[in-house]
Amino acid sequence: MAMLLATLVIDYPILRETLSRAPNTKVTWEQSDLTRDDTHQMLVWVDGDDEVAAFDAGLEVDPTVKTPLQVVDLDGRRLYQLELTDDGQRASVYPTVIEAGDVLQEVTATHEGWRFRVAFPSEEALEGFHAFFVDQDLAVELQQLHDGRELTNDSGSQYGITDRQREALVAAVDAGYLDIPRSCSLAELGQRLGISPNATSERFRRGVETLIENTVYPDAQSP
Template identity: 60%
Template sequence: MLLTTFRIDYPILRTALTHASDIEITWERSDLIGDGTHRMLVWADGPAFGTFESGLEADPTVKSPTRVIEFDERRLYQLELTAEGRRASVYPTVVETGAILQDATATDEGWDIRAALPDEETLDQYHTFFMSRDFDVELKQLYEDWKPSYCSQPRFGLTDRQHEILVAAVDEGYLDIPRSCSLAELGTQFDISSNAASERFRRGTKALIENTVYPNDHPT
């Protein structure tokens, strides 16, 4: 498989993010329903939720959002794409081609989408999709002969990104006493915000504990 990272000037949520330049979006999941409905779960990180939600109401690619979970500077939204959003969405192509969407983040500067594609023909198919819709797209990274983590060494339930940040946390001294680096510095290493680094680190730590030292008979 090919592991790719694209930077895309993607219209989905562009209006909402333009209203709130301090917000970073992290895609959680998408669902395609038989009647043509396309729903997304996305995390929003940042301080400007008021302007972001005003932007959501004005955004032509999504319907009125549902706020699912709320923390101080982090919220989970369920969004349904409008007809305009569905026409722009690459996710149906992801499903059709058998690609694996690793992660996707967005700011007012665009979307970074990381996906594993079956072959070069599929890569050409994605390029054609973006260009036919006049999306500005940049292929930032391309790794050939990539295998999912479950095909190589054990990862104990970690995603590749979670594995990377946990290893970096050890290498850079985040877990030392006293600490030699901050989560913000780890985030800079992976070109993500400190909030996104914190969430990735916490999710990775949780997955590692649950798949190693967590008792099998512990009540859930």
């Protein structure tokens, strides 16, 4: 199965109000969870030390998120655990991503909008993702589109993985996380990366999944 790798810039309403009040802040999505009681929680990294107060004040009035469940400061970066409001859940594309089997490789946001780098299993999945925003009258721009088997990148992400996913994979090998028996626990690996065990697991899983889909799996399916 050949993945389509696309980069899209979207006028996404999630955190729009917050970021408008902190224009020099950058948000990097880490993971999302849909809980059993139908709530949508997400972890995001926030960079912009000079605008902490403005960002936090924006969260208090943002119609798409509730007050942060937790904020952790790690080496100058802040990790926020947020829960979407009803308005936020209606605006969220994440359920569409899960249903279609899309892989969010890298998602970032500033006051200018959101940038999604996504691996789609088919053209239909890409069309469905694009249609989700069009149906809500949101501006969406497709900036790049590649066949996963043809993607090359001199930065070391030639297989479609992000720099942070590559960092997690390399750290896992160096630390002995893949050894039998393991020489490093998930918590210890997370300490190396400066993130939580859950975030480490998600980053490692996404990196392995993307690496397989863009290397071994497409080759195995070739005629």
